[in-house]
Amino acid sequence: MNNEKVIYVYDGSFEGFLCCVYNFYYNRLKPADIVPMNEYEPSFYQTVEIETDFEQAYKVKFAIEEQMGYENLNFLRECLLSCRKNKEMHMLNYAVKGFKMGGKIKNMLTDPDVNRLFKVHTHLERERRMYLGIVRFYKSGDVYISCIQPKNRILPLIAWHFCTRFSSQRFMIYDKTHGQALINSDGENRIVFADDIQLPPPDENELATQKLWKGFYDAIAIKERYNPRCRMSFMPKRVWNNLPEMGKDVLDRQN
Amino acid sequence: MDMYEKLKILTDAAKYDVACTSSGVSRGKGAGIGSTNIAGICHSWSADGRCISLLKVLFTNFCEYDCAFCINRKSNDVPRTAFTPRELADLTMEFYKRNYIEGLFVSSGVVKDPDYTMELIIKCVRILRYEYKFNGYIHAKVIPGASAALIDVLGRMADRVSVNIELPSEASLQKLAPQKSRAGILSPMKTIAQNCAVSSKELTVYRHARKFAPAGRSTQMIVGASDDTDFQILRLTQALYDKYRLKRVFFSAYIPINRDKLLPAKDTKPPLMREHRLYQADWLLRFYGFRADEILSEKDNMFNPLLDPKCNWAINNMHLFPCEINTAPYEMLLRVPGIGVKSAQRIIRARKMASLDFDGAKKLGVVMKRAQYFITCRGKSRYYGAIDGQRAYKMLTLAESTAGISQLSLFDIANNYSDQSEPGGASN
Numbered sequence: 183m184n185n186e187k188v189i190y191v192y193d194g195s196f197e198g199f200l201c202c203v204y205n206f207y208y209n210r211l212k213p214a215d216i217v218p219m220n221e222y223e224p225s226f227y228q229t230v231e232i233e234t235d236f237e238q239a240y241k242v243k244f245a246i247e248e249q250m251g252y253e254n255l256n257f258l259r260e261c262l263l264s265c266r267k268n269k270e271m272h273m274l275n276y277a278v279k280g281f282k283m284g285g286k287i288k289n290m291l292t293d294p295d296v297n298r299l300f301k302v303h304t305h306l307e308r309e310r311r312m313y314l315g316i317v318r319f320y321k322s323g324d325v326y327i328s329c330i331q332p333k334n335r336i337l338p339l340i341a342w343h344f345c346t347r348f349s350s351q352r353f354m355i356y357d358k359t360h361g362q363a364l365i366n367s368d369g370e371n372r373i374v375f376a377d378d379i380q381l382p383p384p385d386e387n388e389l390a391t392q393k394l395w396k397g398f399y400d401a402i403a404i405k406e407r408y409n410p411r412c413r414m415s416f417m418p419k420r421v422w423n424n425l426p427e428m429g430k431d432v433l434d435r436q437n
Numbered sequence: 438m439d440m441y442e443k444l445k446i447l448t449d450a451a452k453y454d455v456a457c458t459s460s461g462v463s464r465g466k467g468a469g470i471g472s473t474n475i476a477g478i479c480h481s482w483s484a485d486g487r488c489i490s491l492l493k494v495l496f497t498n499f500c501e502y503d504c505a506f507c508i509n510r511k512s513n514d515v516p517r518t519a520f521t522p523r524e525l526a527d528l529t530m531e532f533y534k535r536n537y538i539e540g541l542f543v544s545s546g547v548v549k550d551p552d553y554t555m556e557l558i559i560k561c562v563r564i565l566r567y568e569y570k571f572n573g574y575i576h577a578k579v580i581p582g583a584s585a586a587l588i589d590v591l592g593r594m595a596d597r598v599s600v601n602i603e604l605p606s607e608a609s610l611q612k613l614a615p616q617k618s619r620a621g622i623l624s625p626m627k628t629i630a631q632n633c634a635v636s637s638k639e640l641t642v643y644r645h646a647r648k649f650a651p652a653g654r655s656t657q658m659i660v661g662a663s664d665d666t667d668f669q670i671l672r673l674t675q676a677l678y679d680k681y682r683l684k685r686v687f688f689s690a691y692i693p694i695n696r697d698k699l700l701p702a703k704d705t706k707p708p709l710m711r712e713h714r715l716y717q718a719d720w721l722l723r724f725y726g727f728r729a730d731e732i733l734s735e736k737d738n739m740f741n742p743l744l745d746p747k748c749n750w751a752i753n754n755m756h757l758f759p760c761e762i763n764t765a766p767y768e769m770l771l772r773v774p775g776i777g778v779k780s781a782q783r784i785i786r787a788r789k790m791a792s793l794d795f796d797g798a799k800k801l802g803v804v805m806k807r808a809q810y811f812i813t814c815r816g817k818s819r820y821y822g823a824i825d826g827q828r829a830y831k832m833l834t835l836a837e838s839t840a841g842i843s844q845l846s847l848f849d850i851a852n853n854y855s856d857q858s859e860p861g862g863a864s865n
């Protein structure tokens with residue numbers, strides 16, 4: 183099983199990944215890497231295209247749940263949303279070890295395979311938490327619109343929070359990086375794929391509300407404690423684009 | 438005055454109040470709009486690096502009182518204004534719907550008298566809860582001297598209520614805030630504690646009774662405006678947790694705003710390091726099982742600026758170390774410098790699977806720079822030669838000063854305000 187001359191190419195879905203696991207066991211062919219179709223670049227490795235077969239996927243899903251418990255299945259599902267390269271290989275190694283060790287795999291934090299995947303997950307989790315706070319809506323007619331650019335595919339992970347909180351509000355969160363949008367309207371919500379959405383313009387008095395928010399933001403900072411480095415560590419520059427309060431900063435201009 | 442000006446003034450007047458967390462209560466979908474998150478959510482970070490979670494404003498900055506340390510005191514000549522209850526409720530809703538905030542944190546100067554002021558705040562909160570069906574977070578400050586009935590009404594609509602204790606001792610309170618007495622502050626605190634107890638009984642009887650301040654109560658005090666010692670402050674903090682069952686005590690380094698012969702001179706630097714140490718020690722009280730008199734004492738009553746309180750304690754208790762990572766009980770692990778709550782929990786989880794060496798411990802988040810003087814892994818120490826308190830002290834203070842105290846403290850200070858993140862470099 184140490185033939186590492188092949189690369190698995192799959193469709194990027196969780197089911198697709200499960201089929202990679204299936205193939206690994208079935209063909210006894212250890213891949214050097216597993217890459218989603220849209221990121222695949224030809225190399226001197228031989229490629230094996232993994233077809234997504236729901237029956238195979240179901241079998242693997244069932245086996246994981248039985249051997250390692252639902253928690254680990256869910257953990258793997260979430261890890262696939264990560265933007266990290268090689269996440270699939272880490273996931274495969276985790277699954278293989280998990281089949282041997284059972285549910286306690288999640289406690290084996292010092293094991294290199296486990297540790298690697300935990301880091302992937304921590305990165306994802308951190309971004310998810312940040313986005314619960316920094317999604318910003320603007321009003322357009324009776325819809326609230328937000329545009330975000332996260333590194334990881336966090337939309338499925340934040341959907342529940344926003345659909346619960348704003349259940350009675352019509353809104354859309356558009357993930358520009360990954361071309362996905364979460365839409366909530368009339369008590370129903372779904373995630374749709376949309377590469378290029380033309381976002382509707384904000385209402386006329388939207389700017390006034392944003393100005394109030396910015397006014398509040400500037401006034402709340404304590405000059406004697408000015409600490410841009412600390413702010414940056416919590417709220418990196420790459421996310422400022424989507425924050426009305428970061429338009430122009432009085433303190434930044436002074437210093 | 439237009440809304441923009443008003444908001445600026447009333448935010449500016451509220452910014453020194455430190456409590457800005459939205460944690461402690463989890464509420465899902467209700468009939469209206471909004472929810473709360475148990476761990477709290479930060480929506481932005483201001484230029485000073487502090488987490489912005491709530492719309493933190495004063496209802497009004499008109500004030501009948503004349504507390505020496507306060508920017509809104511009666512004798513100060515500052516622009517004054519006030520929201521109407523509806524204005525503030527509307528503003529909260531507009532911000533909330535855009536996901537700018539978790540909710541509202543309202544405090545106020547005293548207009549006319551404490552009860553009158555409380556009624557204004559109650560009106561605003563009532564509009565939010567009953568008219569707009571707002572399910573988000575509300576933290577309201579009780580005005581010292583307000584009647585028990587009003588405190589009860591407010592507490593049943595808000596998630597968290599707090600009374601500022603302001604200064605660490607009766608003597609300094611008398612000197613700097615003569616119209617507020619210690620009794621005037623502690624009695625609403627007592628009312629609140631009683632209401633909480635009653636409310637949890639009610640809840641078991643009537644399932645639909647509204648819980649009194651479900652996210653708990655908090656207070657804050659100013660550090661550095663009076664000459665109280667760190668030990669006094671810490672002991673008071675402990676009593677507030679034990680006796681009044683407070684959820685959080687916040688500290689705020691005094692920033693000289695007013696020229697007053699009773700106060701430190703106007704060019705005094707805010708004692709940020711001291712505030713930082715207090716938060717570190719506060720964390721030791723709440724999560725690490727320490728008692729105030731282990732950390733400081735009557736004789737040794739100020740924090741060591743060169744060393745965090747946990748290292749300081751460990752050095753004075755070298756006879757308890759080194760401790761073996763693979764066998765030490767959880768409570769002991771928590772007391773090791775360089776090991777935090779998270780890494781202690783991870784150690785417990787991981788060592789069930791395999792015995793840990795130094796590399797393993799490091800992977801779990803143990804900070805070796807500090808921990809190495811106090812632990813062994815599989816019976817081996819990483820530190821050569823005898824470990825005695827003096828040597829460890831030298832190495833540790835050296836490590837902290839090369840990290841750059843000013844840098845470290847400035848960087849960590851902002852963490853102190855949020856409920857989730859520990860003051861860095863500290864207790865762990």
Ligand code: SF4
Nearest residue numbers: 500502504507510546
């Ligand atoms: S009562 Fe409050 S607002 Fe009024 S002067 Fe004292 S601290 Fe300031």
